[in-house]
Amino acid sequence: MVNLGNIMDLIGGSREDSRNQALEKKTGVQSGTVLKLASLAIPLILRGISKNMDSKDGKESFNQALEQHKGKVTSAGSIEDLIARSDENDGDKILNHIFPNKKAVVSQVAEQTGVDQAQVRKVMASLAPLVLQTLADRKEQQNLDADGMARQTETLRQEAEQTAASQFQLTELFKQFGSSDQKDSGLGGALGNILNNLF
Numbered sequence: 001m002v003n004l005g006n007i008m009d010l011i012g013g014s015r016e017d018s019r020n021q022a023l024e025k026k027t028g029v030q031s032g033t034v035l036k037l038a039s040l041a042i043p044l045i046l047r048g049i050s051k052n053m054d055s056k057d058g059k060e061s062f063n064q065a066l067e068q069h070k071g072k073v074t075s076a077g078s079i080e081d082l083i084a085r086s087d088e089n090d091g092d093k094i095l096n097h098i099f100p101n102k103k104a105v106v107s108q109v110a111e112q113t114g115v116d117q118a119q120v121r122k123v124m125a126s127l128a129p130l131v132l133q134t135l136a137d138r139k140e141q142q143n144l145d146a147d148g149m150a151r152q153t154e155t156l157r158q159e160a161e162q163t164a165a166s167q168f169q170l171t172e173l174f175k176q177f178g179s180s181d182q183k184d185s186g187l188g189g190a191l192g193n194i195l196n197n198l199f
Helices: 018-027 031-052 056-067 079-084 088-098 102-113 117-142 146-167 180-195
Strands: none
Touching (some): 018 031, 031 088, 031 117, 088 117
């Protein structure tokens, strides 16, 4: 049974971590690159979901999507098993739904990180179902309605960004950042820039 205290527990803190090795095996993207992309992709996906939940219709639509993804995290034997079972096609559909222009998001992530667009898309599509599955289990465990899920998603987004900013070197992740003292503002600013004008 998998119990995620922080959604960023989906990935490890080093390229040698078994979670990143599993994501490398899943996507064919080297673990060092996977780690960089995942540390950005999870908060970015959460931002996209939060933006979609700004409206009543968005909240209801997202709640319906969560019903299709519940129970998969808690029923998994390990995070590595969860990653191995991730449905990339489902992930692509999720990304198309939460981002008005998925190609633009992928392109901007690729430009920010210096990673090939195909690799960016593959990692994001593999992680998107895991993010939804985590949210779906939170909804069921805490018996949250649509408004409660909107608040929970925003809380998880903030936690993910804080964790990513503190645990990962953004000077390695974003080419335009020159010093590590920009970490806290850097990640949020970069994510905002990527989503700018897309909603």
